[in-house]
Amino acid sequence: MSIVGAMTRTGLSSGIVELMSGTPLFERADPRMVRRLAERGTLRRYRKGTYLFHQGDDAPEVLFLVSGKVEISSDSAAGDRQLHTTLEEPQFFGELGVLGEMARTASALALEASEVWLVPGEVFLAFLAEEPSAARSLLRVLARQVQSHEAFVEDLLYLDLKGRVAKRLLQLVSPSLDDLPPDGVTVPSIVTHADLASLCGGSRENVTRILSDLQRRGIIERDGRRFVLKRIDGLAKLAGV
Helix, strand or coil: CCCCCCCCCCCCCCHHHHHCCCCCCCCCCHHHHHHHHCCCCCEEEEEEEEEECCCCCCCCCCEEECCCCEEEECCCCCCCCCEEEEEECCCEEEEEHHCCCCCCCCCECCCCCCCEEEHHHHHHHHHHHCCCCCCHHHHHHHHHHHHHHHHHHHHHCCHHHHHHHHHHHHHHHHHCCCCCCCCCCCCCCCCCHHHHHHHHHEEEHHHHHHHHHHHHHHCEEEECCCECCCCCHHHHHCCCC
Protein backbone atom coordinates (compact mmCIF):
# COMPACT_ATOMS: atom_id res chain seq x y z
CA MET A 1 0.00 0.00 0.00
CA SER A 2 1.51 3.29 -1.07
CA ILE A 3 0.58 6.23 1.12
CA VAL A 4 1.44 9.76 0.10
CA GLY A 5 0.95 11.26 3.51
CA ALA A 6 -0.86 10.84 6.79
CA MET A 7 -2.17 12.98 9.62
CA THR A 8 -1.80 12.24 13.29
CA ARG A 9 -4.94 11.26 15.13
CA THR A 10 -5.14 14.65 16.76
CA GLY A 11 -6.06 17.82 14.96
CA LEU A 12 -8.67 16.38 12.66
CA SER A 13 -10.58 19.20 11.05
CA SER A 14 -14.17 19.83 12.08
CA GLY A 15 -15.02 19.43 8.39
CA ILE A 16 -14.45 15.67 8.57
CA VAL A 17 -16.71 15.39 11.60
CA GLU A 18 -19.39 17.33 9.74
CA LEU A 19 -19.05 15.05 6.73
CA MET A 20 -19.42 11.96 8.91
CA SER A 21 -22.42 13.43 10.72
CA GLY A 22 -24.12 13.99 7.36
CA THR A 23 -24.00 10.33 6.34
CA PRO A 24 -26.99 7.98 6.81
CA LEU A 25 -24.92 6.02 9.34
CA PHE A 26 -24.36 8.90 11.75
CA GLU A 27 -27.11 11.40 10.95
CA ARG A 28 -28.86 10.64 14.26
CA ALA A 29 -25.75 10.12 16.37
CA ASP A 30 -24.56 12.53 19.03
CA PRO A 31 -22.03 14.87 17.32
CA ARG A 32 -19.80 14.67 20.38
CA MET A 33 -19.62 10.88 19.99
CA VAL A 34 -18.85 11.25 16.30
CA ARG A 35 -15.99 13.65 17.10
CA ARG A 36 -14.54 11.25 19.65
CA LEU A 37 -14.63 8.49 17.06
CA ALA A 38 -13.11 10.72 14.37
CA GLU A 39 -10.24 11.68 16.64
CA ARG A 40 -9.31 8.02 17.08
CA GLY A 41 -8.85 7.53 13.34
CA THR A 42 -6.12 8.52 10.90
CA LEU A 43 -6.41 10.47 7.67
CA ARG A 44 -4.41 9.07 4.75
CA ARG A 45 -3.89 10.29 1.22
CA TYR A 46 -3.69 7.87 -1.70
CA ARG A 47 -2.33 8.56 -5.15
CA LYS A 48 -4.40 7.85 -8.23
CA GLY A 49 -4.02 4.18 -9.15
CA THR A 50 -3.21 3.08 -5.59
CA TYR A 51 -5.05 0.15 -3.99
CA LEU A 52 -6.42 0.85 -0.53
CA PHE A 53 -6.89 -2.88 -0.01
CA HIS A 54 -7.20 -6.05 -2.08
CA GLN A 55 -9.81 -8.77 -2.17
CA GLY A 56 -8.77 -11.44 0.33
CA ASP A 57 -6.85 -9.04 2.60
CA ASP A 58 -7.53 -9.00 6.32
CA ALA A 59 -10.06 -6.35 7.35
CA PRO A 60 -8.71 -4.61 10.46
CA GLU A 61 -10.18 -1.17 9.75
CA VAL A 62 -13.30 0.71 8.70
CA LEU A 63 -12.76 3.46 6.14
CA PHE A 64 -14.45 6.75 5.30
CA LEU A 65 -14.00 8.52 1.97
CA VAL A 66 -13.36 12.19 2.69
CA SER A 67 -12.58 13.31 -0.87
CA GLY A 68 -11.67 11.78 -4.21
CA LYS A 69 -13.02 8.72 -5.98
CA VAL A 70 -12.65 5.03 -5.08
CA GLU A 71 -13.71 2.03 -7.17
CA ILE A 72 -14.92 -1.13 -5.45
CA SER A 73 -14.58 -4.32 -7.53
CA SER A 74 -13.90 -8.02 -7.16
CA ASP A 75 -12.64 -10.93 -9.24
CA SER A 76 -14.75 -14.01 -9.85
CA ALA A 77 -13.43 -17.57 -9.60
CA ALA A 78 -13.02 -17.47 -13.38
CA GLY A 79 -10.91 -14.32 -13.14
CA ASP A 80 -13.55 -11.93 -14.47
CA ARG A 81 -13.64 -8.45 -12.93
CA GLN A 82 -16.93 -7.40 -11.35
CA LEU A 83 -17.48 -3.70 -10.70
CA HIS A 84 -19.62 -3.15 -7.60
CA THR A 85 -19.71 0.61 -7.26
CA THR A 86 -17.71 3.83 -7.52
CA LEU A 87 -17.58 5.92 -4.36
CA GLU A 88 -17.55 9.66 -5.09
CA GLU A 89 -19.30 11.17 -2.07
CA PRO A 90 -18.16 11.10 1.56
CA GLN A 91 -19.24 7.75 2.97
CA PHE A 92 -18.15 4.79 5.07
CA PHE A 93 -16.99 1.57 3.45
CA GLY A 94 -15.14 -1.62 4.37
CA GLU A 95 -17.34 -2.18 7.41
CA LEU A 96 -18.55 -5.64 6.37
CA GLY A 97 -15.17 -7.25 6.92
CA VAL A 98 -15.00 -5.78 10.42
CA LEU A 99 -18.57 -6.71 11.31
CA GLY A 100 -18.26 -10.24 9.93
CA GLU A 101 -14.67 -10.80 11.10
CA MET A 102 -13.80 -11.92 7.58
CA ALA A 103 -11.41 -11.04 4.78
CA ARG A 104 -12.12 -8.28 2.29
CA THR A 105 -14.67 -9.48 -0.27
CA ALA A 106 -13.62 -6.83 -2.81
CA SER A 107 -10.74 -4.53 -3.73
CA ALA A 108 -10.68 -0.74 -3.39
CA LEU A 109 -8.77 1.34 -5.95
CA ALA A 110 -8.24 5.11 -5.88
CA LEU A 111 -9.38 6.41 -9.29
CA GLU A 112 -8.00 9.84 -8.43
CA ALA A 113 -6.03 11.35 -5.58
CA SER A 114 -8.16 10.60 -2.52
CA GLU A 115 -8.28 11.31 1.19
CA VAL A 116 -9.53 8.44 3.33
CA TRP A 117 -10.04 8.24 7.09
CA LEU A 118 -9.40 4.88 8.76
CA VAL A 119 -10.19 3.63 12.25
CA PRO A 120 -9.39 0.26 13.90
CA GLY A 121 -12.29 -2.15 13.75
CA GLU A 122 -12.46 -2.63 17.52
CA VAL A 123 -12.80 1.14 17.99
CA PHE A 124 -15.64 1.27 15.45
CA LEU A 125 -17.44 -1.65 17.12
CA ALA A 126 -17.08 -0.02 20.53
CA PHE A 127 -18.61 3.16 19.10
CA LEU A 128 -21.62 1.21 17.82
CA ALA A 129 -22.07 -0.38 21.25
CA GLU A 130 -22.05 3.03 22.90
CA GLU A 131 -24.25 4.76 20.30
CA PRO A 132 -27.45 2.72 19.68
CA SER A 133 -28.73 5.17 17.04
CA ALA A 134 -25.62 4.54 14.91
CA ALA A 135 -26.05 0.77 15.32
CA ARG A 136 -29.66 1.01 14.13
CA SER A 137 -28.61 3.20 11.20
CA LEU A 138 -25.98 0.65 10.23
CA LEU A 139 -28.61 -2.08 10.24
CA ARG A 140 -30.75 0.05 7.90
CA VAL A 141 -27.79 0.54 5.56
CA LEU A 142 -27.07 -3.20 5.53
CA ALA A 143 -30.74 -3.99 4.95
CA ARG A 144 -30.74 -1.71 1.89
CA GLN A 145 -27.65 -3.49 0.58
CA VAL A 146 -29.38 -6.86 0.95
CA GLN A 147 -32.45 -5.45 -0.81
CA SER A 148 -30.24 -4.15 -3.63
CA HIS A 149 -28.62 -7.55 -4.10
CA GLU A 150 -32.03 -9.26 -4.13
CA ALA A 151 -33.25 -6.78 -6.76
CA PHE A 152 -30.19 -7.53 -8.91
CA VAL A 153 -30.91 -11.27 -8.74
CA GLU A 154 -34.53 -10.56 -9.70
CA ASP A 155 -33.33 -8.50 -12.66
CA LEU A 156 -31.15 -11.40 -13.82
CA LEU A 157 -34.17 -13.69 -13.69
CA TYR A 158 -36.82 -11.46 -15.25
CA LEU A 159 -35.10 -8.76 -17.36
CA ASP A 160 -33.21 -9.37 -20.57
CA LEU A 161 -29.77 -7.80 -20.96
CA LYS A 162 -31.13 -4.74 -22.81
CA GLY A 163 -33.55 -4.12 -19.95
CA ARG A 164 -30.77 -4.47 -17.38
CA VAL A 165 -28.56 -2.02 -19.29
CA ALA A 166 -31.41 0.50 -19.44
CA LYS A 167 -32.12 0.08 -15.73
CA ARG A 168 -28.47 0.50 -14.71
CA LEU A 169 -28.19 3.68 -16.79
CA LEU A 170 -31.24 5.07 -15.01
CA GLN A 171 -29.88 4.03 -11.61
CA LEU A 172 -26.64 5.87 -12.30
CA VAL A 173 -28.61 9.13 -12.34
CA SER A 174 -31.51 8.22 -10.02
CA PRO A 175 -30.71 5.29 -7.67
CA SER A 176 -34.24 4.94 -6.27
CA LEU A 177 -36.02 5.15 -9.66
CA ASP A 178 -38.94 6.76 -7.81
CA ASP A 179 -38.30 10.20 -9.29
CA LEU A 180 -36.77 9.95 -12.74
CA PRO A 181 -34.84 12.96 -14.07
CA PRO A 182 -35.75 14.94 -17.19
CA ASP A 183 -34.47 14.05 -20.64
CA GLY A 184 -30.89 15.06 -21.36
CA VAL A 185 -29.38 14.23 -17.97
CA THR A 186 -25.70 13.26 -18.06
CA VAL A 187 -24.40 10.27 -16.12
CA PRO A 188 -22.11 11.90 -13.53
CA SER A 189 -19.47 9.15 -13.54
CA ILE A 190 -17.34 7.92 -16.42
CA VAL A 191 -18.61 4.38 -17.00
CA THR A 192 -16.90 2.17 -19.57
CA HIS A 193 -18.63 -0.55 -21.56
CA ALA A 194 -16.79 -3.12 -19.43
CA ASP A 195 -18.00 -1.41 -16.23
CA LEU A 196 -21.59 -1.42 -17.44
CA ALA A 197 -21.29 -5.06 -18.48
CA SER A 198 -20.16 -6.07 -14.99
CA LEU A 199 -22.97 -4.04 -13.41
CA CYS A 200 -25.53 -5.76 -15.65
CA GLY A 201 -24.25 -9.32 -15.58
CA GLY A 202 -23.49 -9.46 -19.32
CA SER A 203 -20.51 -9.60 -21.66
CA ARG A 204 -18.79 -6.42 -22.80
CA GLU A 205 -19.41 -7.30 -26.44
CA ASN A 206 -23.17 -7.71 -25.97
CA VAL A 207 -23.42 -4.54 -23.90
CA THR A 208 -21.52 -2.61 -26.58
CA ARG A 209 -24.02 -3.78 -29.20
CA ILE A 210 -26.93 -2.72 -26.99
CA LEU A 211 -25.41 0.72 -26.35
CA SER A 212 -24.83 1.19 -30.07
CA ASP A 213 -28.48 0.33 -30.73
CA LEU A 214 -29.66 2.76 -28.04
CA GLN A 215 -27.53 5.49 -29.59
CA ARG A 216 -28.84 4.72 -33.08
CA ARG A 217 -32.41 5.05 -31.78
CA GLY A 218 -31.63 8.37 -30.11
CA ILE A 219 -32.31 7.07 -26.59
CA ILE A 220 -28.78 7.84 -25.40
CA GLU A 221 -25.75 9.63 -26.80
CA ARG A 222 -22.15 10.22 -25.80
CA ASP A 223 -20.70 13.50 -24.62
CA GLY A 224 -16.99 12.80 -24.56
CA ARG A 225 -16.60 9.83 -22.22
CA ARG A 226 -19.97 10.23 -20.49
CA PHE A 227 -23.43 8.95 -21.38
CA VAL A 228 -26.28 11.40 -21.92
CA LEU A 229 -29.76 9.95 -21.42
CA LYS A 230 -31.80 11.65 -24.15
CA ARG A 231 -35.08 9.75 -23.75
CA ILE A 232 -35.79 8.75 -20.18
CA ASP A 233 -39.18 7.27 -21.10
CA GLY A 234 -37.53 4.95 -23.62
CA LEU A 235 -35.08 3.65 -21.04
CA ALA A 236 -37.84 3.31 -18.44
CA LYS A 237 -39.97 1.23 -20.83
CA LEU A 238 -37.06 -1.12 -21.55
CA ALA A 239 -36.27 -1.39 -17.82
CA GLY A 240 -39.89 -2.08 -16.91
CA VAL A 241 -40.15 0.86 -14.49
